[in-house]
Amino acid sequence: MSRPLIGITLDAADKPGRYELNHDYATAIERAGGIPFPLLYMLDHSLIPEVLDRLGGVLLTGGNDMDPARYGQQRHPNAVQLEPERERFEFALLEAIERRKLPVMGICLGCQVMNVHRGGSLHQFLPEVPRxxxxxxxxxxxxxxxxxxxxxxxxxxxxxxxxxELSANTYHKQAIHRLGHNLRVVATAPDGVIEAIEDPSFPLFAAVQWHPERLSDESDHLAIFQLLIQSASQASGLRTQHSA
Ligand SMILES: [Mn+2]
Incomplete structure (x- = not known):
């Protein structure tokens, strides 16, 4: 059976006009049995469905902080603005992913995008959240x-x-506050911070707040990517049957 193609969202590089991707994301997808495929945020949004037609699943990667106007807040002084073109692309991409129920896994910012896309909100700066x-x-x-x-x-x-229980790494200052529609909490930190979510009604619509791609040599964290690949293989199999 052939490996499913997994789209990976890219970040903006420090130099303007360039994309950036940490090797770890692509390595983790490859280790888990998929083929990584970069999703370029400058793409004409009308081409998103054509790209998704070719993919078995999508990985939404980490990054800076989205515009808090999306959940009705002013920007916190410690928030670092996400590249606006990337932000617009990711929300458009997620809209199209949901429409066809394509398997999707979010990491860090990806987890936050999935929650806010469903009408949820974020804590913008965890050190100031009393708990x-x-x-x-x-x-x-x-x-x-x-x-x-x-x-x-x-x-x-x-x-x-x-x-x-498992041991996760942690590189975030923002986290989910109000949970979005049809989402449920899968994992929490000992201080109550939400660390993983999913929509149980989708084949796979799940996300973690930590960075498993940096720990893909540990089976607990590689398993997250294996779940995405397994779901993508099933989705691709179904699509092939329908078009046969
Ligand atoms: Mn954490």
């Missing part, structure tokens, strides 16, 4: 920033681990 036993979710100067996440194993994403 018990607050953890530091930003990288700061630690070499290997990690915290535990508690898993709801009775979920599509949660069942891949078959255990109630």
């Amino acid at each position: 018990e036993n607050a953890l530091e979710h930003r990288r700061l100067d630690r070499d290997s920033p990690r915290h535990a996440v508690q898993i709801d194993v009775d979920t599509r994403l949660g069942q891949i681990w078959q255990k109630p």
Whole structure:
């Protein structure tokens, strides 16, 4: 059976007019059994359906902070603006992904985009969010920033681990506040911060707040990409049957 093609969203490079992608995302997709395919945000949005026709699934990658006007807030002084062309593309892409229920996995910013697309909101700066036993979710100067996440194993994403807790890395200052429509929480940090979500009514519409692509040599984190590849293979198989 051939490997499914998995679209990966790109970030803006520091130099204007260039795209950027950390190798880790593509390596993780390849390790998990897919073929990575870059999704260029300067693409004419009317071509999105044609691109999605060729893909088995999509990975929404990390990045800076989206425009908080999308969830009715003013920008926090510590928020770092996401490239607006990328932001517009990702919301248009997600709209088209949902329309055809294409398998999609979000990472970090991707998780936040999926929540806000469904009408949810974000905490813009976690260090200012009062909560018990607050953890530091930003990288700061630690070499290997990690915290535990508690898993709801009775979920599509949660069942891949078959255990109630795992160790995740953490590089974010924003996180989900109000959950979007039809989404449920899959994992939380010990201080209550939402670390993974899904829409149980889709073949795969799931996201994590941490960066599993940097840990794809650990089976717990590679499993996230394997779930995307497995869902993409099933979706591609169905499509081939229908067009046969
Ligand atoms: Mn975290």
